[in-house]
Amino acid sequence: MVWLIREFVFQEVGVVKVNEFELTDDLFEESGKEFEEKKIMNRPSSTFLKDSWIRLRKNKGAFTGLILIILIMFLAAFGPYMNSHGFDEQDLTRANLPPKVPVLENLPFIGLNGVDIRGTDQYAAKEVTEYYWFGTDDLGRDLWTRIWQGTRISLYIAFLAATLDLVIGVAYGSISAYYGGRIDNIMQRIIEVLMGIPNLIVVILLILILKPGILSITLAMVITGWVSMARIVRGQVLKLKGQEFVLASRTLGAKDKNLIWGHLIPNSLGPIIITTMFTIPTAIFTEAFLSFIGLGLQPPIASLGMIVNDGFKMLKIYPHMLMFSSVIISLIMISFNLLGDGLRDSFDPKMKK
Amino acid sequence: MKKYIASRVGYMLFTFLIIATFTFFLMQTLPGSPFNDERLSSTQKEVLNERYGLNEPLSVQYFKYLGNITKGDFGVSFQFDGRSVSSIIGERIGVSAILGAQSLVAGMIIGLFLGIIAALRHNTFIDYGAMVVAVLGLSIPNFVLAGLLQYWVGVRLGWLPVAFWEGFEYSILPTIALAAFVVATMARFMRTEMLDVLGNEYITTARAKGIKEYTVIMKHGLRNAMIPIITILGPLTVSLMTGTLVVEKIFSVPGLGEQFVKSILTNDYPVIMGVTLFYSLLFIIVILIVDILYGVVDPRIRLSGGGRREGK
Numbered sequence: 001m002v003w004l005i006r007e008f009v010f011q012e013v014g015v016v017k018v019n020e021f022e023l024t025d026d027l028f029e030e031s032g033k034e035f036e037e038k039k040i041m042n043r044p045s046s047t048f049l050k051d052s053w054i055r056l057r058k059n060k061g062a063f064t065g066l067i068l069i070i071l072i073m074f075l076a077a078f079g080p081y082m083n084s085h086g087f088d089e090q091d092l093t094r095a096n097l098p099p100k101v102p103v104l105e106n107l108p109f110i111g112l113n114g115v116d117i118r119g120t121d122q123y124a125a126k127e128v129t130e131y132y133w134f135g136t137d138d139l140g141r142d143l144w145t146r147i148w149q150g151t152r153i154s155l156y157i158a159f160l161a162a163t164l165d166l167v168i169g170v171a172y173g174s175i176s177a178y179y180g181g182r183i184d185n186i187m188q189r190i191i192e193v194l195m196g197i198p199n200l201i202v203v204i205l206l207i208l209i210l211k212p213g214i215l216s217i218t219l220a221m222v223i224t225g226w227v228s229m230a231r232i233v234r235g236q237v238l239k240l241k242g243q244e245f246v247l248a249s250r251t252l253g254a255k256d257k258n259l260i261w262g263h264l265i266p267n268s269l270g271p272i273i274i275t276t277m278f279t280i281p282t283a284i285f286t287e288a289f290l291s292f293i294g295l296g297l298q299p300p301i302a303s304l305g306m307i308v309n310d311g312f313k314m315l316k317i318y319p320h321m322l323m324f325s326s327v328i329i330s331l332i333m334i335s336f337n338l339l340g341d342g343l344r345d346s347f348d349p350k351m352k353k
Numbered sequence: 354m355k356k357y358i359a360s361r362v363g364y365m366l367f368t369f370l371i372i373a374t375f376t377f378f379l380m381q382t383l384p385g386s387p388f389n390d391e392r393l394s395s396t397q398k399e400v401l402n403e404r405y406g407l408n409e410p411l412s413v414q415y416f417k418y419l420g421n422i423t424k425g426d427f428g429v430s431f432q433f434d435g436r437s438v439s440s441i442i443g444e445r446i447g448v449s450a451i452l453g454a455q456s457l458v459a460g461m462i463i464g465l466f467l468g469i470i471a472a473l474r475h476n477t478f479i480d481y482g483a484m485v486v487a488v489l490g491l492s493i494p495n496f497v498l499a500g501l502l503q504y505w506v507g508v509r510l511g512w513l514p515v516a517f518w519e520g521f522e523y524s525i526l527p528t529i530a531l532a533a534f535v536v537a538t539m540a541r542f543m544r545t546e547m548l549d550v551l552g553n554e555y556i557t558t559a560r561a562k563g564i565k566e567y568t569v570i571m572k573h574g575l576r577n578a579m580i581p582i583i584t585i586l587g588p589l590t591v592s593l594m595t596g597t598l599v600v601e602k603i604f605s606v607p608g609l610g611e612q613f614v615k616s617i618l619t620n621d622y623p624v625i626m627g628v629t630l631f632y633s634l635l636f637i638i639v640i641l642i643v644d645i646l647y648g649v650v651d652p653r654i655r656l657s658g659g660g661r662r663e664g665k
Contacts (some may be wrong), residue, residue, distance in 0.1 A: 330494065
């Protein structure tokens with residue numbers, strides 16, 4: 001551009017006067033290729049998700065949470081296969097063994113050397129040569145395998161419940177908000193009644209009829225769980241549907257379905273993802289809570305909550321059973337909460353620096 | 354305002370009716386009868402059924418059931434011979450109420466304090482410390498915390514009793530286990546609200562007028578920041594109610610929660626249903642109070658005709 005202008009100006013006038021200073025040809029320098037390249041090299045356009053990802057990475061807490069979640073999911077998937085013990089393999093001759101880990105057993109103070117709290121080496125006493133990384137329970141089952149197996153089931157229930165909440169909540173919320181009027185009114189009254197019923201009461205009552213199982217526990221949680229998602233999606237859609245881009249799309253002849261799925265829901269994605277992130281730890285907690293009050297899964301399958309519950313039986317003599325499962329369930333909850341908080345911040349365009 | 358309260362009460366009654374209906378039909382589908390005794394002959398059973406109205410049509414039984422509930426009669430326990438469910442609730446609720454109230458008050462005071470300090474020392478070490486405490490309090494399940502406290506403070510260090518209910522020191526560990534969630538919720542909430550309020554122009558004005566910093570924070574800041582606390586009372590009550598179930602079980606506290614868990618394990622259905630109804634009623638009343646209070650504090654809500662607060 002500068003080239004063109006200069007040539008153009010000089011052709012017309014020959015000499016340009018700026019503040020009585022003559023601009024002659026030799027004052028100018030060729031910009032050359034470098035300048036042209038700089039002009040072309042634009043910053044790549046950024047999307048909402050890319051932006052959020054950059055902000056998320058800067059948030060130390062959330063990023064730690066994310067890494068922990070990935071690690072825990074990896075262990076839940078492959079942990080049970082890392083040693084040769086099965087999760088329901090019982091052997092009373094090796095019951096209640098404290099944890100013992102190769103290499104780490106040489107550091108006595110971290111307590112992974114197979115010595116129980118009274119100071120006897122249970123492995124030597126029971127003549128067990130194998131290593132049980134997290135120890136064994138009262139039936140001689142390997143806790144490492146059981147805990148990761150349990151984590152897998154807990155995570156499975158949580159993800160299933162979160163997905164169902166998501167589907168029902170998004171559909172209900174967006175329909176209610178988009179069509180508005182009487183439909184919205186009726187749908188909101190239903191939600192208000194459901195909100196007034198304490199979740200856990202419904203869950204407990206339903207499990208009394210349905211009998212505990214992975215599916216019944218998940219369903220019991222979903223029956224009231226979708227309400228908060230529906231409310232959030234409704235709020236978002238109500239806010240969005242009055243905006244110009246929706247009007248423009250409608251003017252161009254977009255159908256209701258396309259408007260909802262193509263514009264309204266993608267634009268509500270931030271709050272939807274955040275809500276899901278908080279649904280998962282809640283579901284894990286609820287499942288563990290149910291195990292705790294005697295409405296959990298039936299043996300031999302075990303969830304994390306069941307293992308924590310079992311750990312209480314022999315807390316005073318064999319604390320290792322409670323400690324490992326408690327630490328892992330707490331870590332899962334902390335990671336998801338941290339990630340959820342981080343996502344809330346990173347999806348907020350106001351936080352952009 | 355009257356109209357608003359009336360609509361809230363209406364919702365409350367309707368919700369309770371739904372729960373009561375649900376529990377009634379649940380009782381019908383569950384196996385077992387109070388007179389499943391092999392020593393009873395069929396005519397004796399007939400007489401008993403007659404006497405307790407169990408051979409009447411379902412609709413009659415249903416309305417009788419609803420009628421009894423309004424009189425506070427939740428039926429008779431299977432497990433404890435002939436004891437009424439309401440007398441069991443009455444006997445057990447005291448301990449749970451003390452535990453709940455203690456946790457709520459202690460948790461709110463500590464949480465309030467943490468939240469305010471964190472907001473005043475925003476982005477400092479103190480702020481981060483308080484928020485770490487808050488995330489831990491929100492994330493660590495109450496039964497895990499109870500187990501850890503019981504083991505480390507009770508068994509290993511031997512500072513406090515680990516079970517039963519025979520004096521104030523017995524209530525300390527269960528209270529901590531229950532209050533952690535309250536502290537965390539409160540601290541996070543207060544921090545956000547305080548930061549929000551302190552950014553307002555009237556705070557700058559107050560400071561510019563030369564009012565003492567203490568007065569600015571307590572009178573102009575805190576008072577305004579405390580209004581929305583009403584909104585978290587609902588979730589807090591729920592957490593305390595469910596928390597008492599597990600915490601009372603772990604510490605063998607003879608409260609309503611412990612009884613409820615025991616009844617589930619022994620299939621004592623009348624007690625389960627009675628306590629469920631009782632808990633629901635409690636919850637619904639708290640929600641009602643929260644809604645009305647919020648309507649009083651924030652006129653926009655009652656004017657818009659009873660829209661509920663956002664977020665749960």
